Amino acid sequence: MPLTHRPLRLGLLENNTYLIVCPATREAAIVDVGFDAEAAIEAAREAGVHLRYLLNTHAHYDHVAGMRTVQEALGGDYYLHPADRPLLEHLFEQGAMFGFPQATAPAVVHDLAHGQRLPLGEEALEVIHTPGHSPGGVCFRWGEWLWVGDTLFAGSVGRTDLPGGSFEQLERSIRERLFPLGDDLLAFPGHGPSTTLGRERRDNPFVGEGAGRA
Template sequence: MAEGRGEVAVRSFTGGAFAQNTYLVYCARTHAGILVDPGAATAQALQAARAAGVTIEQIVLTHAHLDHVEGIPVARAEIDAPILLHPDDMMLYGAAPTQASWFGMRMDPLPPVDGELAHGGVVSFGDCKMAVRLAPGHAPGHVILVGDGVAVVGDVIFNGSIGRTDLPGGDLGTLMTSIREQVLTLPDETTLHTGHGDDTTVGHERRTNPFVTGVYGGGGFA
């Protein structure tokens, strides 16, 4: 799927047992881009980047759960782009082989992280920028990337649901605060590119997401 809002274009690639969405985000004018959350569909994202003439300048992680990092070795075999992660998720990143073992998978240690993401910072590629917002609750160092009418939100919120909070470092109250302060403060027309499932918008989730409206646990705050 492709989404263009002004200068920022977003393409998603879904794969693996977790049906995780890997994103190729690029500046439509300069064709400089970033690879966000390289999961099982990383090879397809790289192929699409080559076909479109997109130069991937950075690998950006919304968080470090297994399904969002398992494609890093595939990416690094082709591109020498720095890996960026919020420091609060470094412990999860280092434990990726342990996470894999929980699901009967094997993973070698991942390459070192090259740079840190920080709340209020920006990720730049070509003429484009995306703002970094810290949104913990699903993972301690989870961030979302916001720019030009779109947001890549990882596993904070989904179309009709929210990220799970029963994994190490998860907390429901913290996640709901993140949704209220970092997602619902965006314009309603903002497209949300999620870590699993279909795209949605802030307005749609504000009106219909049962965790946001209070139909399910979390209290609601629409």
């Protein structure tokens, strides 16, 4: 049975939190909870799921701050790419920089690795390491669906001016690891509307075919 997902737009930066569910087993993963952890908890309870994973596409404050609250309410194992651990360790400073309240990271951090498969009910999510927006940025793939965090947006890309960011790296990640997956893949970003890889490959002003040609 195919996975389903429920996008929730939470908080003042309009972060997308995704609740991914295997309907056959009710096993679920939640991707990126920054603000309004209570709403995320409520959505998971309403869906009647067993939360197996708390997955971070990267460790920026607006994607991490609510993870521990969700974990304390619902359980589940927390996963992050190790290259973003320094960001996680500076969660307090990250929040302070933007004037956000203090947040505590989940106590136990499990590592994500490129190519890793995370079994979810009858299916599995695949981890794709896409550094650039942050060193440990990852995307999660299931079939034609791709949760891309702040790596790629509809008509844009994640900023690369924060600590550890690199536009060259981001460009390579998107062109070499995402676009070859195929034009039909649906991309669900950390902010804003969903898109397809085909649309971004053609039209994205930063990494698309016409990028760099004025």
